[in-house]
Structures are given as structure tokens and as C-alpha cells.
Amino acid sequence: MPTASTSHSTFDPRHHVGVHAERVSNVSSTDFPGYYPDEDHSWDLDQFNQRLKVKVQRLSGRSIEFDLVGTDASIANAFRRILIAEVPTISVERVYVWDNTSVVVDEILAQRIGLVPLNVDPAWMDTKETTNDQATDRNTLVFRLKVACERNKNAPKGSTDPREMYINSDVLSSHLEWEPQGEQATVFASSPPAPTNPNIVLGKLRPGQEIDIEMHAVKGVGKDHAKFCPVATASYRLLPLVILNPEKPVPPHLAEKFQKCFSPGVIRVDPQTKAISLDEQNMRKESMSREVYRHPEFEGCTQLARVRDHFLFSIESEGFYPPERLLPESISVMRGKIANIRRAAEALLADNNNAGDVVMADA
């Protein structure tokens, strides 16, 4: 099956978004029934499956980059939005301060503790339906932070480093102690809840100061508070595309100048003939600076574009989820939302069939 995203010779308004010196063109997708006469663009899962391509490009312990090819921006955007706002994680929601004589005031300390990512799998916990719901061992984790600072009697003489002079001069996320409630001790036995990063500084203490607080962590989503967001960034961009005009080749003496108008690796120049060619593998590196449009000598030689259905996702995980698990999580959240609306629509359908009359809301 010939796909437009692999044939790069000409600008195709159906599949490409034009990038011009000061504007973009052909932004909206047109693959809908009724748009082109005598063409069927209705939904067909088999056809979609043929065109769909998902390819992981790079994976590290903190981030993932993958290509999503052959779907509409509305779908790619749904996954991105869900990643940021609706994939649940566990965070400290309530802080009970018994004692805080540090210079960090209670509210600020509570805010800082809330932002500490925890290593708890949200699948193992329930969501509190309302904020005033009874806290149980299924929906709440309890942490305790009890640190006092004192002088270090064994500090080297003349030292000015607070970390040597005092014990507990820094309050770190590793000071958080999990207190198992009810059945939690067995449920979480394999991976005891703790901050993912033990070295986050929550505050600083000096001799005589101490902090004694209790924290309740619950399950929540990013749209409630950014601390529940499982990702640092989740973004996509469209695959850049440089289209050369065969009618007007770049003059050999300007080949190097032409090459420099693009990101390194995008344009190849033959050392002997000075002929210009494109490196398809490196096309994604193009920064789309539009530098080439600034030079009158290159006018008409090339056109910049983006492939409308080729999404380059880049997701950075922050918190519990390994990066490769984030997209599946967001897909399952999406499917949950679909099932939810479906149930309501079916109930509506059943209502209407029984009553024989459409039930309409007043408002």
C-alpha cells in the first residue's frame, strides 16, 4: 500500500501541512466521507490497522520516544492530554503538623511534601470518592516525618560545612517513614512505599529545631493538582519534511550553503558532484528554522512541510510509572472513559425505547 508519508517527492495537501516563511497551510485533515466526491473515507478498522504504525525509537529509564503513524491529531492529542491530566498516581494530600520549629512554615512544607513522587503502583489503591470519605487502608497511605537537628560532637575541628557540623541539617525525602495500616503490611510487602528519589531536600534544620508531621497519601489525577501528574512532559510534534524541487536543483557552488540552512544530517551533499540529496532517517532532526526561505537564491528550490499523521511522541516519566508503561496506562484510561459514556448512552437508549418518547433535559 503506497503511503504518503513515505513518498516525499511532492507536496500532497491531503497528507502534508505546508510550512511557509510566515504561515502554515493545509492544517486540517480532510479524510472524512463527503469531502472528496466518489471517495469513501468512512471508518474501517482493517484499513486503519494497515496504515497504523507504532514504533518505539528510544527508551531510557526516564523517558521514551515513539512514532505514532496513521492516526488523526484528535486521537494523538487525547492520549497526550490523558497522560498529563488523567493517569492516576499517589501523592501526599494531607499533612498533619504536630511540631515544626524549622524556618520553613507549615503550608510551604506541606506543599513541598505533596510534590514528592512516591513509588506506589496506583493499581493497588482505590480513589477516595469525596475528600471527606473515610480514610481506609485501601485508599490512604500514612507516612511519618520525625527529624530533630543537633550538633555533631564528632565533627572535624574548624569545619564550616553544616552537614558535618550538625546531624540532620537537611530534611530529605528519605526521612519519610511509611507506617503500614491494616492489610497494607502484606499488600505492599514486596515494594514498601517510599519516595522514588531519596535526595529531595524538603527543608533545612539547625540545632534545636525539629519537624514532626504525619502525612496521608491518596490516589489522584493531574487535573486536580499537578503533583498527581505522572509525567514531567508529554508532547508530540509532526514529522518534518523537506521537499526538493526537481525542476530547480540547487546550483553546485551553493550546495554547502544550502546544507547549512538545515539541521546537521538532514541534507547530504555529494563530495564530487555537489548534488543535493535528503537523508530520510535524519529528517526528524530538522528544526524547521525556515532559514532556507531567507535566501533569494534558493527560492523555489525546496518546500518545507510536516506529515499530518506522523506523530513523534516524547514522554518523560516522573514518579512511579516506567516510561514504557505510560502510553498503555493512558490508553486504558481512555477506554475507561469510552466505556463510561457508552453505559450512559445505552441507558439513554433503553429509556427512550421504553418511554417511546425522547427524554430531554429542561436546560
Next chain:
Amino acid sequence: MAEPTPKLRIMKGADQDLSAATYQIFDESHTMGNALRWMLMKNPKVEFCGYSVPHPSENLIQLRIQMYDKLSSLTALLEALDNLDGLCVAIHDKYGESLASGDYERWEERS
């Protein structure tokens, strides 16, 4: 206690046969609105489909569907939801395949 808000309701002014209707979907945003709109527009029997978020402090979207041939917009909505679910499964499977193949660059990122 007030009656809990429904997830979905049909707004006043819909055709009796539901061939043209506006649906209010509660607790949803552009995420589902735009995806549903796209999938409904893929249906050749849909004459018009559009969605809006009437006000940012009201947690709901409004989805307008108009059908050809006096068909029911509610069945079209159900069909679109099914198709969208199929699409999700397809993407999930393809992603799983790519991840399992191991054919990608692995690198060490320091945090």
C-alpha cells in the same frame, strides 16, 4: 440531597426521532470531545457533528449530531464509541509489538 448529575443527557430541542440532537456529556473535556467528533465525522450517515466546551468552569461538553435519512444520532454515538474503543485496542497492540521486538535504541539517562 440533590439528584446526582447524569453522565449524558439530551438537550431540549432535539428531534423526536433523535435524528438531530445535542448531547451534554458531563465530566468530559476536549480529550473525549474532539476524539468523538472525529470518529462521528468518519460515519457517512452523519450530516454534521461538532462539539463545544460552553464554559471553562462548567465541567461538561456539548456534542451536536445531525444525521441523514432520519437515522438516530444515539446509535451513531454508540457506534462511534465502539469504533473508538477498537482504535484504542489497535494502538495498544501495535505499541506492545514494537516494545516487545526490542528494535529500538536503549540509553542511560541520569536523573
